[in-house]
Amino acid sequence: MAKISYYTEEGLNRLKAELVELKTKGRTAIAHQIAEARDKGDLSENAEYDAAKDAQGLHELKISKLEEVLSNARVLDESTIDTSLVSVLSKVKIKNVKSGAEMLYTLVSEEEADLKAGRISVGSPIGKGLLGKRVGETAEIKVPAGVLEFKVIEIAR
Template sequence: MGKISYYTEEGLNRLKTELNDLKTKGRADIARQIAEARDKGDLSENAEYDAAKDAQGLLELKISKLEDIVANARILDESTIDASQVSVLSTVKIKNTKNGAVMTYTLVSEEEADLKTGKISVGSPIGKGLLGKKVGDKAEIKVPAGVMEFVVIEIGR
């Protein structure tokens, strides 16, 4: 059994859609490639056939992993989350104490993290360092570049 992961409803639906696409379109494409390669003759010396079979194996591995993730996924109910401290799905405004930069991040699961949209993983160094903090708390977070210090300015949903 895989580890239980928590997702927003949107994130879990995106995973289910990807899984469905791989099972339908992905498998159909691979089957077509194998059939085309098989039609080209001797399979013992057919590099296209070997490549298509390898691609099939990789696709099935990816499908298996996604099935495991979806089977162990749980949807987070935002109404049950304590809004007074930083937790999963919190939108946190933090200020870097050294340079005064203010950043806003939403803490999400590993698979939903996307820095471009301001979503960071709860498993990242900054995500771990912010968990459980309240407004006004200082967080000293060890990052690859050294230790950074942040102050939690605001916590939202």
């Protein structure tokens, strides 16, 4: 069964633009590489031709996967989301109980995650651990370095 993923409108538009780019310019570039390699002679001993055909297969696989992601993608209407608990597209201010460090993250789909921009995936250990928590609750999250405790300070949209 296909897994439904929720996106911001901006994130979904970015994926659609990437698909259009792959189908147009990407396919054209690979077709050009194959034609160039074919012009160089005997195809049975032409490594350049083989490499171009392999690149074409990988490119088509990437297009296929992106089409599958888009077919299961939904835009999440932020105005209908309950802000009393952490969910997809929540902006969550958390505090590391042990170190006292505070962080602000937005929980997004895996494809939109960007740690430098403060956007973490709902599929990541921290994202999963925060889902469903309310302000004041503490989440014990198992990460590769051990178990971390985060207290939810604030939830916003």
